[in-house]
Every structure is written in structure tokens, then in C-alpha cells.
Amino acid sequence: MADVTFTKVQKKFGTFTAVPGLDLDIREGEFVSLLGPSGCGKTTTLRMLAGLEFPTSGEIRIGDRVVNDVAPGQRDIAMVFQSYALYPHMTVAENIAYPLKKRGVAKAERHEMVARTAEMLQITPLLARKPKELSGGQQQRVALGRALVRDPKVFLLDEPLSNLDAKLRGYMRGELIELHQRLGRTMVYVTHDQLEAMTMSDRIAVMEGGKLQQFAPPQDVYREPANRxxxxxxxxxxxxxxxxxxxxxxxxxxxxxxxxxxxxxxxxxxxxxxxxxxxxxxxxxxxxxxxxxxxxxxxxxxxxxxxxxxxxxxxxxxxxxxxxxxxxxxxxxxxxxxxxxxxxxxxxxxxxxxxxxxxxxxxxxxxxxxxxxxxxx
CATH class of the missing domain: 2.40.50.140 (Nucleic acid-binding proteins)
Structure with missing residues (x-):
């Protein structure tokens, strides 16, 4: 596990400033949601943490390590995308095992880790199927499994439930809450859905115009909003x-x-x-x-x-x-x-x-x- 710290982080795209100077301290093992309307800077913030974008200035730390210029694969993070990003030609088992294969983990150990992860997510019967044979909720679990199997310091989740219907979103919210409780890992979750943020988070970072408007537990954000x-x-x-x-x-x-x-x-x-x-x-x-x-x-x-x-x-x-x-x-x-x-x-x-x-x-x-x-x- 690791804490995550943004110190005066700025991100510019040409003359446009997406994030003007973010200070954010996420504690080890905490579930934090970045919440706000479209264009508020939450996805840019997550992408900078993932290494998919690099900050223009400021400092990002994962644990004690400054990661501003560290490649995504070297940050010990795992990301779950909105689109699931599964390989269509691979089976569920192969999709989950892919990060381990890239790291050179032995085949027998890969098989054991995939089996353990699939059992945790209750997708063992699906291991031989291809993504096109799965429902949206099943694909989401596979994407989670591919992240889990790496046992990273930090999980990053970019609106992972937005493509699911309302009933399944409610079910998957419960799954993610239980998963976080079992793993105790640091999780950073991007959403525009306040119900997701309210039900799942230890603290919510409300953003607008690239600026942090409030960072507090859900109860405090609701009962004592910092501004209009x-x-x-x-x-x-x-x-x-x-x-x-x-x-x-x-x-x-x-x-x-x-x-x-x-x-x-x-x-x-x-x-x-x-x-x-x-x-x-x-x-x-x-x-x-x-x-x-x-x-x-x-x-x-x-x-x-x-x-x-x-x-x-x-x-x-x-x-x-x-x-x-x-x-x-x-x-x-x-x-x-x-x-x-x-x-x-x-x-x-x-x-x-x-x-x-x-x-x-x-x-x-x-x-x-x-x-x-x-x-x-």
C-alpha cells in the first residue's frame, strides 16, 4: 500500500490550463473519489497519477517516490478503464494473466494467481470464455481481475461503472466496497456520479475548473458544503x-x-x-x-x-x-x-x-x- 500526494501540480495543454495547481494528500489504504462535472479536471488528474499524462509543474508522489517522470509500468499502479479495455482475442484467463506474463511470472504461478483472483471475483466458470461472450458486469469483473492480479500499491478506476445499467451499477458498487475492505489498498476513483462517490468513498475530492473545491468525508461534504x-x-x-x-x-x-x-x-x-x-x-x-x-x-x-x-x-x-x-x-x-x-x-x-x-x-x-x-x- 502507499499514500498519494499532489503538491502544487499544474497541467497545461498548450495555452489551456486544465489543472492550475492541485494540492491533494490521499492516505494509505484510503478510497478517494474525484468527483465533479465534465471538464472539471478529475480525469486529467487521474491520468497524471497513472503516468498517461505528465504534469507541467509540481510534484506527484506515490509513497516516498516522486513519479513525475516515471513510466506507467514502473509506478506499481493498476488502472481499470471505463471501456474495460479487454483483449477480444484472449480468454478471460489470458486477459487476467496478461500483466503477469509481461512481468515474466512463471506459468504455474500465473495459473495459481489467476485462479485465486477469479475465485475472489466469482468468475471462475468464465475463465475459458472470450470477452464477447460476457455481459457488461462480467467484463467489468474481468477488468478488475486483471488489475487485482498485479497486487499494486494503488488502484486507479476511471468511471468503471458508467457503461452498466442502473441495477448492475448498484450491485457493482457493493462489490467494489467489499473488495476495498478485503484488500485495504489505496483506491482513487473518478466519477461524475455523486451517488457512487457518496456510497463508496472514505473522502471525496470535489473538483471544478481544475481546482479542488472540497476534500472531506461524504457526510461533511453533504452537511457542510465548503462553498456554493x-x-x-x-x-x-x-x-x-x-x-x-x-x-x-x-x-x-x-x-x-x-x-x-x-x-x-x-x-x-x-x-x-x-x-x-x-x-x-x-x-x-x-x-x-x-x-x-x-x-x-x-x-x-x-x-x-x-x-x-x-x-x-x-x-x-x-x-x-x-x-x-x-x-x-x-x-x-x-x-x-x-x-x-x-x-x-x-x-x-x-x-x-x-x-x-x-x-x-x-x-x-x-x-x-x-x-x-x-x-x-
């Missing part, structure tokens, strides 16, 4: 961001926007009167009762809950209700906002978080399950 970009990107349904004004009366703060006025609680020292934004996750709203007059715009019935979009003046908000609470577009209802669940940000597209930090969680080793229940239930 992270707040709007993380969460399903997403956080509603409302532009307005922060006002102060002695020690008390309020946030005002057209049709909405709520107490602004627990603001940090960086809060100032004037333009700001309030962020509301769906669970912050109570729809059907309250002093705020709202109009139903849309109701999405998912079975276990309803996703309800309401309008307050010109502001559209998204909330959740119980499945028996069904309205029609145009219905007028009362609504309330829980002041304890509001987020505040400085004005501007990437305005910094203004809330005071939450108290440390009682159990630092807690999993992301409570947060995921909030996000997806």
Missing part, C-alpha cells in the same frame, strides 16, 4: 440556492428574499450584512403547513416519497413529502422552513460557506449511511 458550487452540486434532489440579503439586529441575523424571511442561525465570524445566498435541501422544507404562502408546481411520485416543487413568488423550491400527500399543479399550500437546516454562502458563483462549523461527529469512523438516507430517501 459544492452545495449546488451535491445532493439528489439538489440544494435550492436563493439570492437575498443578510441583515443584522444586534446579535440576531435574518435572511430576506422576495416572499421569504427566516432567522439566520449559527453564522460564523466571516458573515457580513449585504448580499448572500441561502441554501435549502429538500428536508429543510415542510410543505402543507406553515406561514409561507406557496404554489404547487410539480409533484413527482416515486413510490416511497413525493418530490414536490413549489413556487414562492419567483423562487422555485424542492421538498419531500410522504406518499399520501398529493397535490395538483396550481394548488396553494402553506410552507415552513426549518432555520436549523439552512445553509448560507457569500455572494457569487463560488461564494464561501458562512455557517459556523458543526460540532465534531461523535463517531469519526461512522459510515455514510445516515447521510445517504437523508439524500436518497
Amino acid at each position: 458550487f459544492v452545495a449546488g452540486f451535491i445532493g439528489t434532489p439538489g440544494m435550492t440556492l436563493i439570492d437575498g440579503e443578510l441583515a443584522r439586529n444586534g446579535a440576531d441575523w435574518r435572511f430576506d428574499a422576495p416572499g421569504i424571511s427566516v432567522p439566520a442561525l449559527e453564522l460564523g465570524d466571516q458573515a457580513e450584512t449585504g448580499p448572500a445566498a441561502m441554501g435549502l435541501r429538500p428536508e429543510a422544507l415542510t410543505i402543507g403547513t406553515g406561514d409561507i404562502a406557496a404554489e404547487i408546481q410539480l409533484v413527482e411520485q416515486t413510490g416511497h416519497e413525493n418530490i414536490v416543487i413549489v413556487r414562492v413568488g419567483e423562487i422555485r423550491l424542492t421538498g419531500r413529502t410522504q406518499p399520501h400527500q398529493v397535490w395538483s399543479p396550481g394548488d396553494r399550500v402553506g410552507m415552513a422552513i426549518d432555520p436549523d437546516m439552512t445553509h448560507f454562502f457569500a455572494a457569487g458563483p463560488t461564494g464561501a460557506r458562512l455557517n459556523a462549523p458543526l460540532p465534531p461527529r461523535a463517531d469519526p469512523a461512522a459510515t455514510s449511511a445516515p447521510m445517504l438516507k437523508e439524500m436518497t430517501s
Whole structure:
């Protein structure tokens, strides 16, 4: 195993700067996801770590070794691609064994290592088949097997589940989580799917414009987004961001926007009167009762809950209700906002978080399950 460190890493393509100066410290044995929209720099970052691209400046370390100019094959890493990249003319066994053959491992030892890896991934019955005879999920396991058999210091995974259907993606997420728990290896995972990042990661590196916006455990990214970009990107349904004004009366703060006025609680020292934004996750709203007059715009019935979009003046908000609470577009209802669940940000597209930090969680080793229940239930 090994830790991975980026220190002031920059990558330019001609005059375009894809990564302007990345500092990132991934701990040994950690599962880290690089998460962000298309073009945010996450794949370029992974390719620099793999040795498929070389940094323009800065330093990349794997363990104690600087690898800026080290060839991919000499970095002791294994990469799983989105396209699986299996050799079509080889059997499953031959695909898995190929890295060992290139390293000169004896045939008997190769056979033993392939058999052990296939058993771990439950693909032993497939060893004699060719890739074209496999389903997408089976091909993904073979690609994982080819990486596993090398026993590298670091695993790199470039959107490996994006070509699978929704049901199989969910199953393979569980497989990868169990695999990481068994192996304890450092894994760096690129995805644009926040559910994958939330469910699988020890920490998430949220990126935008080549810059690291936040690097924290999933619970912290969801509950304490570092800035307006992270707040709007993380969460399903997403956080509603409302532009307005922060006002102060002695020690008390309020946030005002057209049709909405709520107490602004627990603001940090960086809060100032004037333009700001309030962020509301769906669970912050109570729809059907309250002093705020709202109009139903849309109701999405998912079975276990309803996703309800309401309008307050010109502001559209998204909330959740119980499945028996069904309205029609145009219905007028009362609504309330829980002041304890509001987020505040400085004005501007990437305005910094203004809330005071939450108290440390009682159990630092807690999993992301409570947060995921909030996000997806």
C-alpha cells in the first residue's frame, strides 16, 4: 500500500490550463473519489497519477517516490478503464494473466494467481470464455481481475461503472466496497456520479475548473458544503440556492428574499450584512403547513416519497413529502422552513460557506449511511 500526494501540480495543454495547481494528500489504504462535472479536471488528474499524462509543474508522489517522470509500468499502479479495455482475442484467463506474463511470472504461478483472483471475483466458470461472450458486469469483473492480479500499491478506476445499467451499477458498487475492505489498498476513483462517490468513498475530492473545491468525508461534504458550487452540486434532489440579503439586529441575523424571511442561525465570524445566498435541501422544507404562502408546481411520485416543487413568488423550491400527500399543479399550500437546516454562502458563483462549523461527529469512523438516507430517501 502507499499514500498519494499532489503538491502544487499544474497541467497545461498548450495555452489551456486544465489543472492550475492541485494540492491533494490521499492516505494509505484510503478510497478517494474525484468527483465533479465534465471538464472539471478529475480525469486529467487521474491520468497524471497513472503516468498517461505528465504534469507541467509540481510534484506527484506515490509513497516516498516522486513519479513525475516515471513510466506507467514502473509506478506499481493498476488502472481499470471505463471501456474495460479487454483483449477480444484472449480468454478471460489470458486477459487476467496478461500483466503477469509481461512481468515474466512463471506459468504455474500465473495459473495459481489467476485462479485465486477469479475465485475472489466469482468468475471462475468464465475463465475459458472470450470477452464477447460476457455481459457488461462480467467484463467489468474481468477488468478488475486483471488489475487485482498485479497486487499494486494503488488502484486507479476511471468511471468503471458508467457503461452498466442502473441495477448492475448498484450491485457493482457493493462489490467494489467489499473488495476495498478485503484488500485495504489505496483506491482513487473518478466519477461524475455523486451517488457512487457518496456510497463508496472514505473522502471525496470535489473538483471544478481544475481546482479542488472540497476534500472531506461524504457526510461533511453533504452537511457542510465548503462553498456554493459544492452545495449546488451535491445532493439528489439538489440544494435550492436563493439570492437575498443578510441583515443584522444586534446579535440576531435574518435572511430576506422576495416572499421569504427566516432567522439566520449559527453564522460564523466571516458573515457580513449585504448580499448572500441561502441554501435549502429538500428536508429543510415542510410543505402543507406553515406561514409561507406557496404554489404547487410539480409533484413527482416515486413510490416511497413525493418530490414536490413549489413556487414562492419567483423562487422555485424542492421538498419531500410522504406518499399520501398529493397535490395538483396550481394548488396553494402553506410552507415552513426549518432555520436549523439552512445553509448560507457569500455572494457569487463560488461564494464561501458562512455557517459556523458543526460540532465534531461523535463517531469519526461512522459510515455514510445516515447521510445517504437523508439524500436518497
